[in-house]
Amino acid sequence: MYCGQCGAAVPADHRFCTYCGCPIGGLQRNFGPRGVCYPTYPPRSFQRLFTVCLSAMAITIGLDFFGQLCLLVLEESLVEQGLVVLSGLLATGMAVITVVFWARLFYRSWAVIQDGDRVRTTPGLAVGLNFVPIFNCYWVFISQVGLAQGMNDYCQTRGIQAPQVSEELAIANSCMVLVMYLLLPFQIAFSEPGDHGMFLMNMVVSLGIYLFCLLLDFLLYRQYAEVAEAIQEYKVSQTINPERMAN
16 A cells, blocks of 8 residues: 555555655645645545535525515515515525535536646636636636536546536536626616516526526536546545556
8 A cells, every 4th residue: 555645655554654644545645737736635525515515505596585585475574574684694604605615616626637638727716716706707617618628638538437527518507607697787676676577577587597507507516526536536546556557
């Protein structure tokens, strides 16, 4: 057995490397093209992050819809105001959780291919530039489509048995981000229930867009998580049995 941190040979019954002290079977290390060391995480962690992220996103959409429904159905009262404020606070909290777990999943997915031949950016930039207003309308295509291309190339060049990430799905998901940006002014303009007809139409259209985005995110990020897991399992197997690298 070999240490995933320093590469030293370690007896099979040892739990820690006798050279550097790193736990055997713990976090491995992955060096990018610029010599930056990225942690490569336990393979199953990608699916766990995916599940938490999508669940939090679905709850956020449900809470937002519930708040709008209260504005539409209930008469002006302390109960209505309380429910709207409560649903708004809960939706905001769940949105923050969604962003945090999305960022972790997206960062880790980019990290596993940093030693590949077709890497367009670093994990930090892939995540961080998505928070830059206006510029992220362009960057979402680079980060999402680039990740799909990088993963597919990584698996193909190394013969990793993993499903292909759909680049078309990544493009469609990126386009929906632009659609949400374009519709944002209209959603804000009709966010008050003064005109019930326009408010109801805005609520239904918004819910439809959110659910469609949730479906695209589910399909795309499930592929990201599955392929990242396969790549990580491949790396762990090569770390434990480095003689396979020569085969």
